[in-house]
Amino acid sequence: MTGANPEQVLVIGGGLAALAAAISARRAGARVTMLEAAPRELRGGNTRHSRNLRIAHDGPTARIPGIYREEEYLADLAKASDGRNDAHLSQRFVHASTDLPDWLAAQGVVFQTRGIPYSRKTAFFLGGGTAAVNALYATAERVGVRILYDAQADGVDLETGAAGPFRPRATVLACGGAQAAMQAASPRLINRGTPYALGEILRAALAQGAQAVGDADAAHLVAVDARSPSADGGIVTRVDGMEYGMAVDARGARFTDETAVTGPTRYATWGRLIAALPEQRATLVLDADGIDRAPLSVFPPLEAPTLADLAARIGADAATLEASAREAGRVTRPPFFAFPIRPGITFTCQGLRVDETARVIRGDGSPCANIFAAGMIMAPNILGTGYVAGGGMTVGAVFGRIAGEEAACHALA
Amino acid sequence: MRSPDAPSPERLAPLAEAGRVATICAVCNYCNGFCEAMRAIEQRGQSPRPSIADNGAGKTGVAPAFSDGDIAYIAHLCHNCGNCLTSCQYAPPHVFAVDAPKALADVRALSWRERPWLALAIFVAVMVLTVALVPWGMLTARHAGEGAFYAVIPWATMTAATLAPFLFGIALVGIRVTRFWRAISGGDDAPMAGSAWRAIPLAIRDAATLRNLEGGGIPCEQSAARRFFHHALAYGFLLCFAATCTATVYHHGFGWLAPYPLLSLPVILGTVGGVGMVIGAAGLAGVRTGGGAAFDTTGDFILLTQLFAVAASGLALLALRDTPAMGVLLAVHLGTVLGFFATLPFGRFAHAPYRAAALLKAAMERRR
Ligand SMILES: Cc1cc2nc3c(=O)[nH]c(=O)nc-3n(C[C@H](O)[C@H](O)[C@H](O)COP(=O)(O)OP(=O)(O)OC[C@H]3O[C@@H](n4cnc5c(N)ncnc54)[C@H](O)[C@@H]3O)c2cc1C
Ligand code: HEM
Ligand code: HEM
Ligand code: SF4
Ligand code: SF4
Numbered sequence: 001m002t003g004a005n006p007e008q009v010l011v012i013g014g015g016l017a018a019l020a021a022a023i024s025a026r027r028a029g030a031r032v033t034m035l036e037a038a039p040r041e042l043r044g045g046n047t048r049h050s051r052n053l054r055i056a057h058d059g060p061t062a063r064i065p066g067i068y069r070e071e072e073y074l075a076d077l078a079k080a081s082d083g084r085n086d087a088h089l090s091q092r093f094v095h096a097s098t099d100l101p102d103w104l105a106a107q108g109v110v111f112q113t114r115g116i117p118y119s120r121k122t123a124f125f126l127g128g129g130t131a132a133v134n135a136l137y138a139t140a141e142r143v144g145v146r147i148l149y150d151a152q153a154d155g156v157d158l159e160t161g162a163a164g165p166f167r168p169r170a171t172v173l174a175c176g177g178a179q180a181a182m183q184a185a186s187p188r189l190i191n192r193g194t195p196y197a198l199g200e201i202l203r204a205a206l207a208q209g210a211q212a213v214g215d216a217d218a219a220h221l222v223a224v225d226a227r228s229p230s231a232d233g234g235i236v237t238r239v240d241g242m243e244y245g246m247a248v249d250a251r252g253a254r255f256t257d258e259t260a261v262t263g264p265t266r267y268a269t270w271g272r273l274i275a276a277l278p279e280q281r282a283t284l285v286l287d288a289d290g291i292d293r294a295p296l297s298v299f300p301p302l303e304a305p306t307l308a309d310l311a312a313r314i315g316a317d318a319a320t321l322e323a324s325a326r327e328a329g330r331v332t333r334p335p336f337f338a339f340p341i342r343p344g345i346t347f348t349c350q351g352l353r354v355d356e357t358a359r360v361i362r363g364d365g366s367p368c369a370n371i372f373a374a375g376m377i378m379a380p381n382i383l384g385t386g387y388v389a390g391g392g393m394t395v396g397a398v399f400g401r402i403a404g405e406e407a408a409c410h411a412l413a
Numbered sequence: 414m415r416s417p418d419a420p421s422p423e424r425l426a427p428l429a430e431a432g433r434v435a436t437i438c439a440v441c442n443y444c445n446g447f448c449e450a451m452r453a454i455e456q457r458g459q460s461p462r463p464s465i466a467d468n469g470a471g472k473t474g475v476a477p478a479f480s481d482g483d484i485a486y487i488a489h490l491c492h493n494c495g496n497c498l499t500s501c502q503y504a505p506p507h508v509f510a511v512d513a514p515k516a517l518a519d520v521r522a523l524s525w526r527e528r529p530w531l532a533l534a535i536f537v538a539v540m541v542l543t544v545a546l547v548p549w550g551m552l553t554a555r556h557a558g559e560g561a562f563y564a565v566i567p568w569a570t571m572t573a574a575t576l577a578p579f580l581f582g583i584a585l586v587g588i589r590v591t592r593f594w595r596a597i598s599g600g601d602d603a604p605m606a607g608s609a610w611r612a613i614p615l616a617i618r619d620a621a622t623l624r625n626l627e628g629g630g631i632p633c634e635q636s637a638a639r640r641f642f643h644h645a646l647a648y649g650f651l652l653c654f655a656a657t658c659t660a661t662v663y664h665h666g667f668g669w670l671a672p673y674p675l676l677s678l679p680v681i682l683g684t685v686g687g688v689g690m691v692i693g694a695a696g697l698a699g700v701r702t703g704g705g706a707a708f709d710t711t712g713d714f715i716l717l718t719q720l721f722a723v724a725a726s727g728l729a730l731l732a733l734r735d736t737p738a739m740g741v742l743l744a745v746h747l748g749t750v751l752g753f754f755a756t757l758p759f760g761r762f763a764h765a766p767y768r769a770a771a772l773l774k775a776a777m778e779r780r781r
Binding site for chain 2: 041042048049051110112114115116126127128129130131134135229232234235236291295296297298300301303337
């Protein structure tokens with residue numbers, strides 16, 4: 001397993017995309033090494049924080065109810081990406097999603113069929129992404145993938161596929177987005193996911209002439225509690241329940257109609273609204289009735305007997321906050337409660353253009369011979385700068401499989 | 414769990430930690446498909462709750478999402494399969510350091526008041542008393558035929574000596590489990606009264622199969638082994654109990670005195686049960702030492718040792734009942750039995766009624 005470096009395919013990354021690539025390349029017969037920047041206990045990137053994937057299906061299956069046809073999926077993608085997705089690639093992607101649950105199940109992933117909200121578009125991992133990650137690492141080990149932890153690659157040569165000491169015949173870039181880099185550049189943002197998403201491979205590839213898709217400044221943002229850890233807070237830090245109170249800016253003024261923002265996209269809508277505020281922070285204020293209605297939070301609320309006292313606690317202007325409460329009409333009965341909010345990055349929206357073999361495309365339109373990309377690092381091909389729930393996981397798994405098979409095919413040819 | 418006297422700091426710490434963990438789990442909810450404990454956490458996290466605590470001087474402060482009764486209930490529902498820990502995105506070294514099985518085991522530990530020395534003391538006392546009171550010749554002689562055991566220790570003494578600690582133990586455990594039931598029911602029994610009856614078969618199934626060790630579909634090898642050995646131990650125990658009951662009927666109903674023939678019902682039941690217990694106890698101890706649980710399992714080992722000793726001494730007694738060793742072995746066996754009975758309220762054996770109560774409550778919630 002060690003000694004002279006045996007790999008024919010090198011996979012950079014340790015989340016769903018990397019695991020799918022490594023397992024399928026290995027199953028196709030190649031010798032595979034996987035580099036995961038994180039230590040073993042924190043392996044799995046943002047995948048460990050995820051829960052569901054979006055799957056097209058023509059009828060109810062054991063793992064997913066209802067019907068979600070490929071045409072509808074494509075329409076959803078076109079809408080979410082404002083038509084900026086790669087239509088041909090998206091078609092291939094949506095079609096490939098159909099047998100993904102079976103493939104993942106064959107790799108040991110277990111799906112949850114009871115006790116989940118009804119969702120005809122998505123399938124859920126039992127135990128969430130970390131359980132799926134554990135199952136896939138176990139399978140990768142069993143089939144003989146060499147897995148190196150604490151193994152951050154700091155660059156890749158687009159001509160040869162070489163990375164650091166590794167000289168593979170084909171290389172798969174599956175190292176996620178650049179959330180940690182964006183957070184480091186704008187510390188007012190919180191990185192919801194892995195601190196190992198530094199984006200160095202993306203930057204290296206772009207610097208060597210790979211073609212970019214998406215937008216370097218765009219990210220999927222969600223309203224999270226300002227007391228969240230600066231990275232890896234995951235799913236539990238989201239702030240919700242604005243419609244039961246009011247959301248105010250740093251001064252204490254409201255900036256939108258809280259009851260108009262509802263539905264499953266409300267988290268992202270709030271993330272965007274708050275990121276657009278000058279201070280990029282806001283506060284959810286609830287009264288004694290509102291706190292009962294708002295969903296449970298892992299952080300305790302700040303509390304005060306009057307709005308003026310609360311204003312002092314959150315650094316807002318008392319008169320402005322009181323005026324906001326009168327205007328909203330929902331914040332009347334003491335005591336009052338506050339949750340400080342910041343925008344949290346789920347993923348960044350710049351990536352590498354790929355073709356339908358998942359090969360990285362250069363600026364001149366020519367594909368790299370032996371460099372493949374899968375997962376968040378190429379997701380804007382499919383999602384643009386938008387998002388559909390469960391789409392991130394599916395992009396990782398679908399293109400991970402394609403990249404792994406194509407890389408093995410190239411390496412063994 | 415809330416008693417009129419304020420909980421001591423040692424009790425508060427595990428309750429507070431489990432409350433913190435349960436709150437994170439309720440918001441995350443990724444593990445809700447694993448088991449009843451996680452389902453109960455989910456349910457309590459979602460149901461509308463009065464957040465404002467009434468501290469007497471007017472309403473203030475946000476009450477925790479989980480009462481101490483909720484936490485105790487969830488703790489006794491957790492079968493410690495470990496799935497939620499290995500699947501947890503917040504498991505240590507994450508700063509949230511979520512370790513639900515450990516937090517819940519620490520809360521369960523508040524329910525046991527382990528007194529292993531009491532069992533040991535009684536064991537030694539029975540031995541000493543037997544040797545001191547039974548003439549040496551009598552004790553080491555070969556006894557045979559009807560009533561042979563009672564020649565060594567008279568029937569009345571044996572019965573009184575075992576019945577007293579047994580009834581005392583049952584009563585104490587009964588009182589504590591009743592209190593536990595009240596705490597976990599939190600006064601909302603009325604609307605559930607009807608569902609209790611329909612829930613009983615579900616609860617029996619869950620207790621009889623240890624369904625919650627299946628991990629909701631991700632069973633690990635260790636859980637499968639623990640389930641098998643626990644079944645061997647628990648069903649073996651029930652068979653031994655049945656053997657004792659049959660023997661009592663033989664004795665009082667028919668006037669047949671022990672020892673009974675090898676192919677009689679009490680001996681067959683007891684032998685099968687005893688072998689099951691020995692295998693189960695040894696197996697569980699092996700699985701425990703073979704890695705896994707990262708927390709204090711001393712109490713489990715004490716209970717395992719006690720049950721192993723009772724069954725092994727009983728089997729030895731059966732095997733050697735026609736030899737001069739019988740007298741001493743009878744004393745040894747009774748010593749282990751009395752020690753076990755006397756520590757019923759002070760050890761983990763009480764997990765059976767506690768867990769049965771929690772499973773019943775969970776079945777009632779599902780039935781609603
Ligand atoms: C809180 C949260 C919840 C989410 N929920 C969902 C959901 O329910 N459904 C969904 O579809 N999507 C969800 N997403 C998005 C989803 O997590 C991503 O789309 C998905 O994880 C992308 O997979 P990936 O394999 O490309 O990247 P990741 O899973 O992020 O993996 C990247 C891996 O690469 C490693 N790495 C990075 N740089 C290097 C390097 N230089 N060298 C070596 N290794 C490196 C990292 O350590 C990591 O292991 C969620 C995201 C977050 C943050
Ligand atoms: C209502 C019926 C019962 C249920 C639901 C039940 C459930 C459980 C569970 C879940 C555990 C694991 C606890 C943990 O790991 O923290 C356990 C442990 C144990 N049980 Fe039971 N039990 C029942 C009855 C019994 C009976 C009748 C016996 C024996 C006579 C028994 C003996 C033991 C022992 C010795 C252990 C500790 C062993 C170990 O896991 O290391 N149980 N039980
Ligand atoms: C009420 C208290 C008990 C008394 C008086 C008692 C007495 C006896 C006696 C006299 C024997 C020898 C039977 C024979 O050789 O035919 C015996 C055997 C045995 N006892 Fe006990 N016992 C008691 C409780 C228990 C308990 C609680 C267990 C285990 C849970 C147990 C397990 C066994 C076993 C496994 C045997 C050997 C099998 C058999 O002979 O049936 N006993 N016991
Ligand atoms: S154990 Fe971890 S992953 Fe599971 S519900 Fe709790 S916080 Fe979520
Ligand atoms: S350890 Fe197993 S039984 Fe206990 S809460 Fe976690 S998943 Fe449920």
